[in-house]
Amino acid sequence: MKTVSLTIDGKRVKAHEGEKVLWAALDNGIYVPNLCTLRDNSEPSAACRLCFVEVEGKKQPVPACTETIEQGMVVNTKGPGALRLARTALELLLASHPVDCAHCPSSGSCELQKIAAHLGVKLKTRRFRKLLRELLVDSSSPVFIYDPNKCVLCGRCVWVCRERLGIGVLGFAHRGFERVVTTFGDGPIAESKCRDCGECVVACPTGALTFKDKQGTVKSAHKERVETETTQ
Amino acid sequence: MVMTEEQARVRQQTKRILNRFGRRRGNLVPILQKVQGEIGYLPREAMLEIAEFLDMPEIDVYGVVTFYNQFRLNPPGKHSVRVCLGTACHMKGGYITLDAWKRRLGIDRGQTSPDREFDLDTVACVGCCVMAPVTVVDDKPQGKVAPTKVDGILLSFKLEKERQGEESR
Ligand code: SF4
Ligand code: FES
Ligand code: FES
Numbered sequence: 001m002k003t004v005s006l007t008i009d010g011k012r013v014k015a016h017e018g019e020k021v022l023w024a025a026l027d028n029g030i031y032v033p034n035l036c037t038l039r040d041n042s043e044p045s046a047a048c049r050l051c052f053v054e055v056e057g058k059k060q061p062v063p064a065c066t067e068t069i070e071q072g073m074v075v076n077t078k079g080p081g082a083l084r085l086a087r088t089a090l091e092l093l094l095a096s097h098p099v100d101c102a103h104c105p106s107s108g109s110c111e112l113q114k115i116a117a118h119l120g121v122k123l124k125t126r127r128f129r130k131l132l133r134e135l136l137v138d139s140s141s142p143v144f145i146y147d148p149n150k151c152v153l154c155g156r157c158v159w160v161c162r163e164r165l166g167i168g169v170l171g172f173a174h175r176g177f178e179r180v181v182t183t184f185g186d187g188p189i190a191e192s193k194c195r196d197c198g199e200c201v202v203a204c205p206t207g208a209l210t211f212k213d214k215q216g217t218v219k220s221a222h223k224e225r226v227e228t229e230t231t232q
Numbered sequence: 233m234v235m236t237e238e239q240a241r242v243r244q245q246t247k248r249i250l251n252r253f254g255r256r257r258g259n260l261v262p263i264l265q266k267v268q269g270e271i272g273y274l275p276r277e278a279m280l281e282i283a284e285f286l287d288m289p290e291i292d293v294y295g296v297v298t299f300y301n302q303f304r305l306n307p308p309g310k311h312s313v314r315v316c317l318g319t320a321c322h323m324k325g326g327y328i329t330l331d332a333w334k335r336r337l338g339i340d341r342g343q344t345s346p347d348r349e350f351d352l353d354t355v356a357c358v359g360c361c362v363m364a365p366v367t368v369v370d371d372k373p374q375g376k377v378a379p380t381k382v383d384g385i386l387l388s389f390k391l392e393k394e395r396q397g398e399e400s401r
Contacts, residue, residue, distance in 0.1 A: 168289030173298045184290040185276055 006073040015069055020044070022051055022064035025077060032077050033086055033115040035154040035205050037065045040164065048154055049089035050115060054079030061085055087119050093152050094121070095128035096177075097206075104150070104207040111205030112152070135180065140190035144201045144211050148180050151208040157181065157200035169194045181208075239277045245270065246281040257286050260296060264303055273304040301355065306344045309351035311389065313337070314368040315377075318357025324364040325378075330354060332379035333367070336386055349389075 002017040008025050015024035023039060025032045036048035044065040051064040056074035061082035064075075076082070093112070101107040101123065116123050135148040155172070158181060162168040169192045173182050183192040201209040235243070249266050253259045260282070267278050274297050283290040297303040315321075315330045330341065333352055337345050344351040358368055363375025369385060377385075 162289060168291065171289060171291030171295050173291065173295040175299050182291070184279075184294050186294075 004069050004071045004073075006069050006071070006075065008075045009077055017069075019069050020065055021053060021055075021062075021067040021069055021073075021075055024069050025053075025064060025075070030077060031118060032064050033090070033118055034065060035111060035115075035152060036156070038156055038159060038203065041159055045155060048093075048152070050086050052082035052085045053077045054082045083119065087121050090115055090119055090121050091125045091127045094123060094125050096131050096133060097152070098132065098149050099123050105210045106150075106207030110207060131177070133177070133180075138189055139212075140188035141194060141196060142190070142212070143196045143198050144189075144209055146189060147208055147210075148182070149208075150206050151181055152206055153179060153181065154205060155181070156203040156205065157209060160199050160203045165197065165199060167193065167195060170200060235277075239275075242271065242275045242277040243281055246278040250281065250285045253285075255286060257288055260286060260288075260293065261300075264293075264297060268303060272308050273306055301353065304342070304351070304353070306342065306351065307348065309344045309348050311350050311370050312368075313350055313352045314355045314358075315341075315352070316356070316358050316364070316366040316368070317354045318361065318364075320357070320361035320364040321366055326365045328379065329365045329367060329377050329382065332382040336382055 003014045004017050004019075005012060005014045006024065007013070008021075008028065008030050011028065011030065013024060013028040013030075015027065022032055022034055022037070032053060033050040034048070035050055036046070037044040037051075044063075046063040046066045049063065052061040053064045053067070054061050054076040055067065056076075061079065064077075090112075094116070097112065101110070101113065104110070107113070113123065115121075133149055137149075138146040153172070158170045158172065161170045169183055169189070170181055171183075172179060173186070174180055180186075183189060183194075198211060201211050204210075246267055249270060250263065252266075253263055263282055263286075264274060267282070268274050271278060279293045279297060280290055283293045286293075297305065313333055315326060315333055317326045317330065321329075334340060337350050337352055339345050339350075339352055341353050355368065358366055358373055360366055360373050360375065363373065365377050367374050367377040367382075367385075374381070374385065
């Protein structure tokens with residue numbers, strides 16, 4: 001495969017032709033916040049608006065997950081315009097997130113914590129009025145617990161269940177603030193066609209999907225896999 | 233799981249409608265419209281049948297049904313109540329009107345009263361903003377619907393029902 005060379009944050013890097021800026025940056029040790037895409041997703045939805053970067057010659061910041069690299073491209077992941085957009089997107093997410101890290105099994109491996117630290121945003125940000133969804137936690141599955149209140153609607157689990165595994169139990173339903181990741185008819189996971197593989201849990205960047213251990217309590221060791229997958 | 237008679241009937245009815253369509257996912261919305269047109273709403277069994285026909289995840293059919301205001305998951309009531317929450321009606325207290333309807337009918341938006349007399353839902357601007365806040369009752373827009381007017385509308389339905397009851401006696 002042909003390689004292309006470009007500059008990211010002043011560093012000369014090489015990546016495969018056709019690669020997206022996001023993966024070129026991550027592969028070269030330059031972190032760009034991201035939630036809604038996975039490497040094997042060839043049609044990123046660019047929904048989370050966290051991966052904005054600035055590209056020389058472009059007037060507006062662009063999402064790194066959909067921007068294809070070009071020979072000689074000059075990318076700045078720290079441009080003030082891009083960071084402003086990313087911070088606002090994160091603050092909006094946090095405004096409807098419980099931020100109950102002290103009791104969350106994903107604390108320490110949560111992408112939200114990581115992104116907040118990277119962008120210099122406080123988890124308890126006050127910029128937007130707090131508006132929580134009070135949704136029921138689903139612990140019907142023998143392998144995992146689903147807490148929709150912590151879901152950021154990134155769609156990773158939906159994509160994995162459907163495209164990578166070809167099962168298609170999870171999806172988006174309802175509209176606006178009521179939008180949720182759910183099953184057919186909003187039924188419990190245990191009554192869906194779920195095969196208990198747990199791949200959605202591995203994909204989830206937050207504490208929305210967490211494994212139960214044999215005793216039925218929650219554990220979060222699996223999250224290490226997510227870390228290596230998304231930051232390699 | 234054994235199917236009830238009603239579920240089996242819905243399956244049959246849906247299958248008959250599906251015969252008129254090609255198995256293209258692009259047909260989803262027209263199919264849903266047709267099925268709702270004939271059955272009055274979109275029962276679970278109908279959605280399952282449609283998902284199978286179009287070879288798509290069931291949740292995606294459910295996702296589309298819950299996305300568009302036009303589709304209903306509950307059987308329609310005898311009278312339909314549509315509270316406008318468009319910009320003008322929102323500014324003029326559309327939510328207060330909605331709350332009044334909810335409280336009087338004892339149901340949430342998207343639901344049907346247990347006696348199947350009324351179903352309640354919201355719409356976004358029906359094009360007569362000067363009358364805000366608007367509630368469309370049985371396709372007729374009612375203007376300046378304050379909670380007291382909600383009582384008035386319900387009372388007139390009640391009286392009408394009593395009159396009909398007397399006439400048929
Ligand atoms: S449950 Fe997790 S992976 Fe699924 S959409 Fe929510 S945050 Fe993303
Ligand atoms: S990762 Fe690019 S918009 Fe979400
Ligand atoms: S906003 Fe209600 S009729 Fe226009």
